[in-house]
Amino acid sequence: MTDTPVEPVDTAHETVCAWTVRDTPVGPLLLAATGEGLVNVVFHAREDTVDRALARLAGRLGTDPRPAAGTPEPPAALTAATEELARYFDGVPGPFTVPLDWSLTGGFHARVLRELASSVPYGTTVGYQDLARRVGEPGAARAVGVAMGANPLPVVVPCHRVLESSGAIGGFGGGLETKRTLLSLEGVLPEPLF
Known part of the structure; x- marks a missing residue:
């Protein structure tokens, strides 16, 4: 052998x-x-x-x-x-600078998420429709919503900052209470009374 x-x-x-x-x-x-x-x-x-x-x-x-x-x-x-x-x-405003590994997303979703990460800073919001326009797909507001739901990097890639065109809070994969808390932390929504 x-x-x-x-x-x-x-x-x-x-x-x-x-x-x-x-x-x-x-x-x-x-x-x-x-x-x-x-x-x-x-x-x-x-x-x-x-x-x-x-x-x-x-x-x-x-x-x-x-x-x-x-x-x-x-x-x-x-x-x-x-x-x-x-x-x-801790409430310190500023961008996230940690390097991101985008390997869990691709195509349209990646384009939308990269645009969101680079152009919607702390304390601001954007509408689904506006974000669709920014990536060159003005009729894709619902597809933007799907991309937000598939975001592998929430908080850091701030899908909580995306609102309905009416200004309504919209949906959120982490739950609406989580979205409200994040937006309150950033000063976009008032702090809950209790």
Whole structure:
């Protein structure tokens, strides 16, 4: 019997993904990052939600996300995102500068989300229709709504800042109370009375 040589594993092209859960005023958030940047933010990150989100990430990225605490050196974007979100929830206005990994979105959705991230700053809002016009698709207001619902990076890519043309708050994947809280934090809506 001869020994069959074992081929070395090529880890140079392996996607490393690390994650953490942080408590925030809108509940626990799951943050996941790759070497390229922040890749996913998930609301209501309790155990069952985290398990489902990590399974989806593993399927989409082709690698099992690892807890940041168990990773020798978590991606820098994970640390940056944690720090920037802490400042955000402390009420410090300003743009997010953490690098983003856009690999969980593409096509029209990516165009809309990139436009939103780059042109709708803290404390401002935009309508679905206006955002559709900005990406060159004036008849696509509903498709913009679908892109907001599929946003893999909520809060950082601020889909909570997108409102109906009437000024109504519209929908939100994280729940309307979460959207109200985020808009109140940014001074767009008055603080709740109780």
